[in-house]
Amino acid sequence: MSEELKQCRQCKEFVKADAVKCRYCMSILVSFYSLKNPVLKASVIGFAIWLVGFILVMSIAQRFEPKKVTPKEFNFQTSGLVVSNDKLTQRGPTVGIVAELKNNGQDKWSSVDIKAKLLKKDGSVADLLEKSVYNIRPGEIKYFKLTSCCGDKSDPIEFEKYEIFIQDAIYKAQ
Numbered sequence: 289m290s291e292e293l294k295q296c297r298q299c300k301e302f303v304k305a306d307a308v309k310c311r312y313c314m315s316i317l318v319s320f321y322s323l324k325n326p327v328l329k330a331s332v333i334g335f336a337i338w339l340v341g342f343i344l345v346m347s348i349a350q351r352f353e354p355k356k357v358t359p360k361e362f363n364f365q366t367s368g369l370v371v372s373n374d375k376l377t378q379r380g381p382t383v384g385i386v387a388e389l390k391n392n393g394q395d396k397w398s399s400v401d402i403k404a405k406l407l408k409k410d411g412s413v414a415d416l417l418e419k420s421v422y423n424i425r426p427g428e429i430k431y432f433k434l435t436s437c438c439g440d441k442s443d444p445i446e447f448e449k450y451e452i453f454i455q456d457a458i459y460k461a462q
């Protein structure tokens with residue numbers, strides 16, 4: 289019975305050539321050079337190449353400053369953002385306004401701040417409702433609802449009419 293033997297690097301005892309673990313000292317005997325499986329060997333090499341490539345690409349990428357996109361100031365006229373089909377919904381003391389925001393422009397907006405003033409007969413503001421609509425792309429329509437804040441206000445808000453408008457929007461870089 290002639291079995292190939294190899295010497296354990298740790299305890300110098302002789303163990304079977306294809307042993308993965310030393311039976312004397314329990315140390316792991318597999319090294320890259322002793323891998324017999326060509327697929328495993330290839331994948332270890334492949335991973336190493338990938339890793340080197342990845343590090344190289346990352347270090348090159350770091351040398352280039354990220355492209356600075358000048359944020360566009362929100363301009364109601366040119367933005368193409370339109371609020372329409374607004375309807376009043378009132379449940380108990382809570383006033384709600386449902387509406388849709390359409391982006392008829394060319395830009396993406398990461399957030400659009402919409403406000404509604406509830407106006408009394410004399411034109412003074414009874415309440416201000418706010419809502420942000422996020423990530424609206426060109427051509428997209430998003431439905432939203434503004435609601436008066438409830439809390440402990442038990443009396444219904446008295447108002448004659450409301451004005452809904454876009455306060456601001458934050459431009460989204462591509």
Ligand SMILES: [Zn+2]
Binds near residue numbers: 296
């Ligand atoms: Zn050993």
